[in-house]
Amino acid sequence: GAVVSQHPSWVICKSGTSVKIECRSLDFQATTMFWYRQFPKQSLMLMATSNEGSKATYEQGVEKDKFLINHASLTLSTLTVTSAHPEDSSFYICSALYLREYDGYTFGSGTRLTVV
Amino acid sequence: AQTVTQSQPEMSVQEAETVTLSCTYDTSESDYYLFWYKQPPSRQMILVIRQEAYKQQNATENRFSVNFQKAAKSFSLKISDSQLGDAAMYFCAYRSARGAQKLVFGQGTRLTINP
Numbered sequence: 001g002a003v004v005s006q007h008p009s010w011v012i013c014k015s016g017t018s019v020k021i022e023c024r025s026l027d028f029q030a031t032t033m034f035w036y037r038q039f040p041k042q043s044l045m046l047m048a049t050s051n052e053g054s055k056a057t058y059e060q061g062v063e064k065d066k067f068l069i070n071h072a073s074l075t076l077s078t079l080t081v082t083s084a085h086p087e088d089s090s091f092y093i094c095s096a097l098y099l100r101e102y103d104g105y106t107f108g109s110g111t112r113l114t115v116v
Numbered sequence: 117a118q119t120v121t122q123s124q125p126e127m128s129v130q131e132a133e134t135v136t137l138s139c140t141y142d143t144s145e146s147d148y149y150l151f152w153y154k155q156p157p158s159r160q161m162i163l164v165i166r167q168e169a170y171k172q173q174n175a176t177e178n179r180f181s182v183n184f185q186k187a188a189k190s191f192s193l194k195i196s197d198s199q200l201g202d203a204a205m206y207f208c209a210y211r212s213a214r215g216a217q218k219l220v221f222g223q224g225t226r227l228t229i230n231p
Contacts, residue, residue: 032217038159043207043221091159097217105151105219107161 001027002098006108013084013115021079023094023109029074030096035105038091050077084115103111118143120210122222129198130230136183137193137225139208147213150184150191156204157223167191169213195227198199203229 005028013019023033031052036044050056050071058064066088068080073092077096081088119142129135141150152164167175167184174182179196195202208222 009202034218041226043223044161046220049216067224093159093161095161095219104163104166110159 002096002104002106003027004030004094004096004106004108006094006111008111009109010112011114013113015085015115016083018080018082019084019113021081021092021094021113023077023079023096023108025075025096026100026104028096028098030077030098031074032097033071033077034095034097034105035069035079036093036095038093040091043114044093059094081113084113086115088111089115118145118148118210118212118220120208120220120222122206122208122225124225125223126226126228128228128230129195131200132166134194135150135197135198135227137195137206137227138207139191139193139222141189141208141210143189143210143212145212148157149211149213150182150185150225151209151211151219152180152182152191152193153207153209153221154202154204155207161207165193170217184228200229200231203227 005024007022033050036049038044047062048056048058050069052071056069071077093110121140148169150167154162154164165177165180181194183192205224207224209219
């Protein structure tokens with residue numbers, strides 16, 4: 001249980017275009033989701049926290065207009081990288097908070113974005 | 117703000133031996149959760165073990181156990197009988213028990229298992 005499906009697993013886009021990454025909770029309702037960015041051989045950097053039905057909370061230094069996050073339903077959160085540039089190339093991971101006998105987190109498998 | 121520090125960028129251990137990964141954290145809170153996550157080459161994040169700060173007993177999960185020293189703000193992970201499949205990046209993470217539910221990750225330790 002508590003599976004999060006993230007798509008696509010990899011994407012290549014041209015500079016200046018936008019790309020959307022989806023994160024779906026398959027067997028539970030995810031009221032809160034998190035989006036991370038991970039550079040090679042580095043840790044996960046939290047970009048934003050999204051709550052269903054409300055605006056995302058962005059971490060300091062993350063451009064809200066470049067990284068658009070939508071959490072319109074209890075099972076789907078999306079990250080759209082707008083006007084992508086090569087420096088946006090990275091590995092993006094979503095995570096969902098789920099409640100069992102204790103608070104837990106489940107992670108998507110990640111999306112490798114390459115902007116050319 | 118809370119911070120998590122993993123001072124060992126890389127560690128290696130012989131198969132079947134025991135290895136300990138270090139983690140320290142800084143917080144002014146008394147109630148929180150600590151986690152160890154494993155990220156293998158597939159890059160899928162996998163929960164290894166979890167500890168509630170109010171529990172004095174150290175968490176254990178099969179070959180994985182922690183040494184939680186609340187006063188010292190230390191949370192080390194011990195892997196016993198290391199297996200080749202344990203090779204991965206290991207991240208220590210902190211989460212406040214109140215307020216923001218986000219995880220704060222350490223820098224990670226890359227663990228290599230030598231056959």
